[in-house]
Amino acid sequence: MSDTAPLRARGNPTWDEVLRRNSVERYKQQKHGYDVIYDLERYGTIPYEEIPEEDILRMQWWGIYHDKPKVGYFMLRIKIPSGILTPQKLRVIGEISQEFANNTGELTTRQDIQLHWVRLSSVPTMFALLEQNRLTTAGACGDNMRNITSCPVAGIDPEELFDVRPTVEAFARFFYGNRQYGNLPRKHKHTIAACPYHCNAPEIHDIAWVGTIQDGQEGYACWVGGGLSATPRIAKPLGVFVPKDEALEVARALIDLWQEDLRYRVSRAKARFKFLIDDDGVEKTRQRLEERLGRKLPDLREVPVPKGRTDHMGIHPQKEKGLYYVGFPCFPGLMRGDQMVKIASLLEEFGGEFRITREQNFLLTGIPEPRVTEIVERVSQIGFPLQTHPMRATSIGCTGSPHCNYAVGETKMKLIEIVDHLEKRFGPGLGSIRIHLDGCPHACGQHWVGDLGLQGTTRTLPAGRVQAYDVIVRGGLGREAGIGKPILRRVPTQEVNQVVERLVGAWIARRTDGESLPGFFRRLSDEEIQAIAAGQELGSGQG
Structure with missing residues (x-):
């Protein structure tokens, strides 16, 4: 039967079949992707051409990808839950960029920061600096839970339904670097937000946690099966309401349904979570989920609908009286290391945060009202004018x-x-x-x-x-x-x-x-x- 046939029609494959047909699954069985970290210092001292190709692949588990052309330079992706950085963390990334990455920087649609022109010999030092500042690249690429995205104004937006940052932080603490979830069939993408505008694009995620309130209780509608690439899908409501304190448990159960199902390890092309939803449908997926949990989940009585579209650009008041956030275009997502350091210095003056948006832009938060005009002008001088064409x-x-x-x-x-x-x-x-x-x-x-x-x-x-x-x-x-x-x-x-x-x-x-x-x-x-x-x-x- 061809690989294009519905997976349900292929029966239940064995591990022998998986390992025979999928070379990446063989590599992961032979050596866990996270374990390549023990070889990185040595690989930085030998000719690039001598590094085994399968370990070049495993480096993705630590956010390391080939730059083009493949001559020994790499991209390093730093994983930033919700895209939120303190001034100190932004400064460290900027300094690392200047010293080890040719002063490059790129804000991504998953609220990460990527650096280019990195040599493997520099990676151990870079990792040590990141770890000292509670930053990580673990699972930024490879068959992992990728960076968990959110609304960039979570916790400070007067319009949000509730603050989702505790949920995001709980997910990040549990999943980032967790070996049990570091050998998924393919990459896996979650987003968590209670933004009334759904600015975080829940429609295109494997699993989206869409903030809602039911019977006075804060929680999430769970959407499943979204994703893009060559076979794009819009996520579908699973039909359940998940209280905030149960979201991590339900997320684990959904991921386990998928990662333990060998149908999604036979072919890399058909390994994403969205294909499980294609094959089983939302009703059967919910049934399997509840069987695994050992309980019924409350029905979702109303699917959340966004009130409109926003990119959170411009000047806006925060929840806390007298403080503002400002969204600056960073078209097209490029920010040099020296610019990061300058913005970090600016933020340190008033204790604000740097936050990355899905559109590859950034916000500065916690700006005292009397300083808004001044801060806008100083950021413009750094290279990011607020007054620019909306398309940017x-x-x-x-x-x-x-x-x-x-x-x-x-x-x-x-x-x-x-x-x-x-x-x-x-x-x-x-x-x-x-x-x-x-x-x-x-x-x-x-x-x-x-x-x-x-x-x-x-x-x-x-x-x-x-x-x-x-x-x-x-x-x-x-x-x-x-x-x-x-x-x-x-x-x-x-x-x-x-x-x-x-x-x-x-x-x-x-x-x-x-x-x-x-x-x-x-x-x-x-x-x-x-x-x-x-x-x-x-x-x-x-x-």
Whole structure:
């Protein structure tokens, strides 16, 4: 039976079959991914080419990935629960970047910080500095619980339903570096928030804990089976209400259902948690969960619905009277080490925090009201002006070229080029449309759910092979949650700006009152969208 058949139809595989068909599972059986840490100091002293390839793979368990090209430089991903850093922790990361990572820094959609141009000989010293400051890379990559994301204003937002930080902290303490959950079938992504806007994108997570209040009790609606990559899915409500103090127990039970089911270890391509939900459905998954827990969970009487969309940018009052937070665009997620140190010094003056957003931006919190204008100006001088085009706060680009070995097209630099073009063409009236650009199908930049998504690919022209992009429309999150559709295939890179301009221009000219860009595309046929992209007029009555 082929690997594309439903997993339920394949029966129950044995470990012998798993190990025969899946080389990564063999590597993990031979040596746990976390155990590569005992070899890192030695690997920093020998020629790079002599390191076993399977240990290069295991380094992912400690947040270490090849930089491109594979000549001995690496990316290091620092795992930051909820993306919240004290000034001291931000300073340490900035200093590490300056000394060991060519002054690089990248804020990610999972609220991590990534450093590039790292040599293995530097890693033991970097790890020691991180550990001294209660920072970790454990499980930042590999088959682990990845960084737990949340609303960046958790605990300080006057609108939040309740403070989820204790839940996030409990999850992080339990899962980060836990060997029992360090050999999952594939990577696993959780998000926990009680933001009324669902800014943390619960729709695209393996398991999302969506804050809600039922019968006066604070707890979570549990959504399951979301995810992107080459087979994108929108998460589904499991139909249960989970009190706050039971969330970790329920999370463990759900993960155990998946990690103990050998159906999801046979093929890496079909190993993600979302395929369990595809195969068993939410009703059977709930039944299996409750059997494992030994009790029924309360029914969720109302699925939480976001009140709108927000990126938490700009100046906002906090819960505590007289304090403000300010969200600064960091387009496209790039922040140098020296900039981190300067911002840390600024935060130390008033005891605020640095918080990373899903859109690769950052917030400064705890700013006394009389100092807001001053702080905004000083952050602008560091390189992050608050007054900028809204697209620079809402558009996302993956790591891509020049660092990622999977990328086949320009990412961050191409995104800057597109946004520059649209800004010059349409001005500030264009508003905060969300352009998400990825260099490959892995969807780290979440191109499936942007207002307009682009995925890097290649195209063969008479003159040879060139970079190109698939253009994805009708995707979205929140009230418009849905997976986009690739309407335009392999658009050569030199034509992308003009194609995007035509699509956006048609929306501006023909949108109804308050109609979003995805909403506009949803009421057009594929052929109409393709005609707009080609510069052809819409026919009578279209759009």
